[in-house]
Amino acid sequence: MRVRERLFVTILVLTFAISASGQANDSPTITFVNQSGENCLVKLVGPTTGYVNVPNGTQQTINVRGGQYHILERYGNAGHFRYTRGEPFEVSETAYSVSDISITLHKVVGGNYTTYPDSGNSF
Numbered sequence: 001m002r003v004r005e006r007l008f009v010t011i012l013v014l015t016f017a018i019s020a021s022g023q024a025n026d027s028p029t030i031t032f033v034n035q036s037g038e039n040c041l042v043k044l045v046g047p048t049t050g051y052v053n054v055p056n057g058t059q060q061t062i063n064v065r066g067g068q069y070h071i072l073e074r075y076g077n078a079g080h081f082r083y084t085r086g087e088p089f090e091v092s093e094t095a096y097s098v099s100d101i102s103i104t105l106h107k108v109v110g111g112n113y114t115t116y117p118d119s120g121n122s123f
Contacts (some may be wrong), residue, residue: 028091028098031061036075036106043072043123046091054105066093072123073105073115083120086113 034040034054042052044062046069054060071086092099103113 026098027063028066028093029061029100030064030069030091031059031100031102032105033059033102034105038075039077040105041074042105043074045070045072064091066091066099071103072118072120074120074123075105081120083118083123084115085118085122086115089113 030044032040032042032052032054034056037056039056040054042054044050044052044064046064047067048062048064048069050062052060052062068088068090070088073084073086075082075084086103089101090099091101
């Protein structure tokens with residue numbers, strides 16, 4: 001009986017260690033959810049940079065590294081674009097936790113991510 005108890009405890013500890021180590025290796029993510037009514041191309045600026053195409057009514061998730069970021073958004077279609085720039089935000093990446101951020105691409109009354117009109121020159 002004691003051998004079974006020890007075996008169970010050992011398996012339980014190994015399962016927890018494997019689970020915890022798997023979580024520590026996860027990378028932070030940013031999900032862009034486009035509810036703007038227009039197609040959007042997002043330029044991500046920070047430790048991970050790039051462009052993310054987010055057609056209207058869809059969402060795209062990307063893996064990133066921790067650090068400070070901001071985004072530039074281009075809404076519309078060829079010849080009829082408008083640009084916005086978002087405030088800087090932090091993405092956390094530690095041995096114990098990572099950020100899982102979602103940014104909705106449209107104006108949200110009382111929302112927590114402010115954007116400003118932009119010339120598009122940095123795009």
